[in-house]
Amino acid sequence: MHGNLDAIPAISAQQVTKVFGAGPGSVTALDKVSIDIQRNEFFTLLGPSGCGKTTLLRLIAGFDHPTSGRIDLEGSDISYLPPFKRPVNTVFQSYALFPHMSVAENIGFGLKMLGKPAAEIDAEVEVMLKLVKMEAMRDRSTAQISGGQQQRVALARALAPKPKVLLLDEPLSALDLKLRKEMQIELKRLQHETGITFVFVTHDQEEALTMSDRIAVMSAGKVLQVGTPRDIYDRPSRRFVADFIGDTNFMDAELVSAGKGSDSKASLKLASGKQIAASLPDGDMSAGTVTAVVRPEHAWLTKPKASSVLTGNLETIVYFGTDTHYHVSLATGGMFTVRMQNARGQAGEFSEGDEVGIDIDADAVQVLRD
Amino acid sequence: MTDTAAASRKSGTSGAQAGVEARRADVRNRWLLASPALTVIFFAALGPLLIMLVYSFLQKGSYGGVVWSFSLDGWFNVFLKRDIFDDTLGFADGHLSIFWRSLKLSFGTTVLALLIGFPTAYYIATRPANLRPVFLFLITIPFWTNLLIRTFAIMEVIRNEGVVNTLLMSLGVISSPIQMLYTDFAIMLGMVYVYLPLMVLPLYASMERLDFRLVEAGYDLYATRLGVLRRIIVPMVKPGIIAGSILVFVPSLGAYVTPRVLGGGKNMMLGNLIELQFGQGRNWPLGAALSITLLVVVMVALLFYVRNASKSGVKSHG
Numbered sequence: 001m002h003g004n005l006d007a008i009p010a011i012s013a014q015q016v017t018k019v020f021g022a023g024p025g026s027v028t029a030l031d032k033v034s035i036d037i038q039r040n041e042f043f044t045l046l047g048p049s050g051c052g053k054t055t056l057l058r059l060i061a062g063f064d065h066p067t068s069g070r071i072d073l074e075g076s077d078i079s080y081l082p083p084f085k086r087p088v089n090t091v092f093q094s095y096a097l098f099p100h101m102s103v104a105e106n107i108g109f110g111l112k113m114l115g116k117p118a119a120e121i122d123a124e125v126e127v128m129l130k131l132v133k134m135e136a137m138r139d140r141s142t143a144q145i146s147g148g149q150q151q152r153v154a155l156a157r158a159l160a161p162k163p164k165v166l167l168l169d170e171p172l173s174a175l176d177l178k179l180r181k182e183m184q185i186e187l188k189r190l191q192h193e194t195g196i197t198f199v200f201v202t203h204d205q206e207e208a209l210t211m212s213d214r215i216a217v218m219s220a221g222k223v224l225q226v227g228t229p230r231d232i233y234d235r236p237s238r239r240f241v242a243d244f245i246g247d248t249n250f251m252d253a254e255l256v257s258a259g260k261g262s263d264s265k266a267s268l269k270l271a272s273g274k275q276i277a278a279s280l281p282d283g284d285m286s287a288g289t290v291t292a293v294v295r296p297e298h299a300w301l302t303k304p305k306a307s308s309v310l311t312g313n314l315e316t317i318v319y320f321g322t323d324t325h326y327h328v329s330l331a332t333g334g335m336f337t338v339r340m341q342n343a344r345g346q347a348g349e350f351s352e353g354d355e356v357g358i359d360i361d362a363d364a365v366q367v368l369r370d
Numbered sequence: 371m372t373d374t375a376a377a378s379r380k381s382g383t384s385g386a387q388a389g390v391e392a393r394r395a396d397v398r399n400r401w402l403l404a405s406p407a408l409t410v411i412f413f414a415a416l417g418p419l420l421i422m423l424v425y426s427f428l429q430k431g432s433y434g435g436v437v438w439s440f441s442l443d444g445w446f447n448v449f450l451k452r453d454i455f456d457d458t459l460g461f462a463d464g465h466l467s468i469f470w471r472s473l474k475l476s477f478g479t480t481v482l483a484l485l486i487g488f489p490t491a492y493y494i495a496t497r498p499a500n501l502r503p504v505f506l507f508l509i510t511i512p513f514w515t516n517l518l519i520r521t522f523a524i525m526e527v528i529r530n531e532g533v534v535n536t537l538l539m540s541l542g543v544i545s546s547p548i549q550m551l552y553t554d555f556a557i558m559l560g561m562v563y564v565y566l567p568l569m570v571l572p573l574y575a576s577m578e579r580l581d582f583r584l585v586e587a588g589y590d591l592y593a594t595r596l597g598v599l600r601r602i603i604v605p606m607v608k609p610g611i612i613a614g615s616i617l618v619f620v621p622s623l624g625a626y627v628t629p630r631v632l633g634g635g636k637n638m639m640l641g642n643l644i645e646l647q648f649g650q651g652r653n654w655p656l657g658a659a660l661s662i663t664l665l666v667v668v669m670v671a672l673l674f675y676v677r678n679a680s681k682s683g684v685k686s687h688g
Contacts, residue, residue: 092586096584100605110592
């Protein structure tokens with residue numbers, strides 16, 4: 001596919017570093033970040049606050065410029081272009097709607113600044129109002145509409161100039177839970193209908209998993225892992241990624257053999273002495289002590305038996321409605337959480353204080369890189 | 371007041387007589403409480419104005435003061451004059467030209483103060499929050515010195531043997547001094563210098579509340595720097611622009627010291643004309659009528675402000 005125009009990524013960040021301030025008080029917000037974001041992709045930058053995700057978004061928008069490295073938009077360098085010369089629009093966390101303009105004037109602002117004729121602007125504004133279902137609010141002031149409606153206007157305003165890339169800076173964080181769920185679906189719909197590349201910034205891992213085509217998990221100015229939601233959740237390659245997304249059991253283990261070929265599994269020796277097959281992260285790993293992770297729902301409790309991978313004492317049971325969490329104090333030290341779905345009307349067969357065995361799904365053990 | 375209110379509540383059912391009594395006491399108390407404010411308003415604002423209004427309709431005394439008999443001469447002389455030789459009526463073009471020049475100079479002063487004050491206020495508003503009070507403090511420093519002394523200082527800077535001319539001549543830029551003192555330029559320079567803080571402070575107050583994310587949103591939506599200034603910053607700080615302009619325009623129109631010192635005797639403004647009537651001119655009714663006229667001009671300017679402020683985006687600064 002090389003040489004094909006479609007293979008050129010929408011956004012390509014290469015070794016991008018951003019340092020704020022100078023001297024000993026300077027802060028490195030981004031540290032040699034390289035990411036390719038494909039066209040028509042719903043791409044999410046996920047990480048805790050201060051991880052650099054918003055800084056990267058601001059560099060793509062042009063509000064800040066990289067200290068070193070470069071950012072390409074469809075193959076051409078935009079690192080130092082001012083924001084008004086980039087075909088990229090932003091939906092701000094605070095919406096940043098212009099309070100002295102009506103809903104329609106807000107939506108038409110970008111087109112007006114691009115020098116489009118009035119008739120064309122009017123027509124496009126109508127299309128956008130329809131797209132975000134705000135036709136009735138056309139002439140309202142932005143102070144007269146609700147938070148969810150402001151969100152829709154902000155989206156329409158950013159989409160109206162038909163940008164090549166739409167940047168969304170935690171746009172749902174100010175909405176209540178129900179509205180947030182609605183807008184998540186709405187955003188996916190808009191992305192499908194417009195075919196525009198979305199770059200979405202969030203600290204909400206659930207939001208990232210449900211909405212994204214691909215996710216980049218960031219921490220302390222670095223991109224730790226890029227992959228599909230399933231990749232990120234099932235095959236985390238680093239401790240931070242495994243810990244940040246979902247609940248995880250960490251286990252120290254001995255890497256006995258790495259296995260050869262892409263299909264074959266590595267072999268781990270756990271503290272209990274049992275051996276278990278595991279997936280390795282991409283790249284070479286040498287034998288030695290490693291950390292492996294298992295998601296709580298990929299394990300289940302049994303009566304203690306000789307073949308149990310792990311054994312321990314069931315300390316607490318927490319009932320969650322759809323499932324129950326069992327916290328087990330392992331015989332070899334440490335805690336392990338097992339999550340099992342509840343069947344209707346069926347009382348659990350385990351009670352606190354029981355000695356239990358833990359079995360783990362085949363293919364559920366993932367070795368971390370660090 | 372609480373006592374009487376409670377009393378009136380208690381007596382409400384017992385007898386209408388007591389109720390009326392309590393209500394009267396209530397009204398009395400209200401006036402008593404308002405009396406300090408009313409006293410100030412009457413003696414400091416309405417009283418002098420009334421005296422001016424009355425004086426403008428009296429005859430002038432031969433040695434100043436007024437003669438207590440009704441006359442429209444004062445008002446007549448504001449706009450018209452009688453030729454001393456053939457007794458024909460003509461427009462008082464001397465007065466009108468002073469009115470016109472006052473309006474012109476005040477307008478010029480306001481525009482210049484806005485052009486200088488806007489970037490200054492923007493600069494201060496975009497500094498880190500801990501530095502802003504320092505800049506505001508610096509802005510107010512000129513207020514510490516007497517206006518007359520500051521005006522004489524400007525005279526020292528721009529007079530023919532002053533700092534600017536001496537410097538330019540010693541550098542060989544000019545061979546003979548530029549006449550700056552006693553010109554309209556000198557008056558405007560002095561007024562801009564004196565009234566600039568009155569422009570900067572309200573502008574700063576508006577800009578400090580400006581949400582700079584809106585500026586970023588403007589850039590993001592393809593507005594150039596000029597576009598952002600014109601379509602986003604100016605509309606949002608419009609209340610500050612109007613307030614600052616009024617605060618500069620109104621005192622400029624009535625300025626006395628600055629045109630007197632920097633304009634010499636010949637470049638008069640309204641303030642000087644009015645002073646002249648109460649001094650050498652010995653025509654108090656004319657002076658009073660001119661003052662009232664000035665007041666009306668200012669009122670019109672203020673009405674313009676109120677109308678515009680209520681139309682513009684003041685609501686966005688809630």
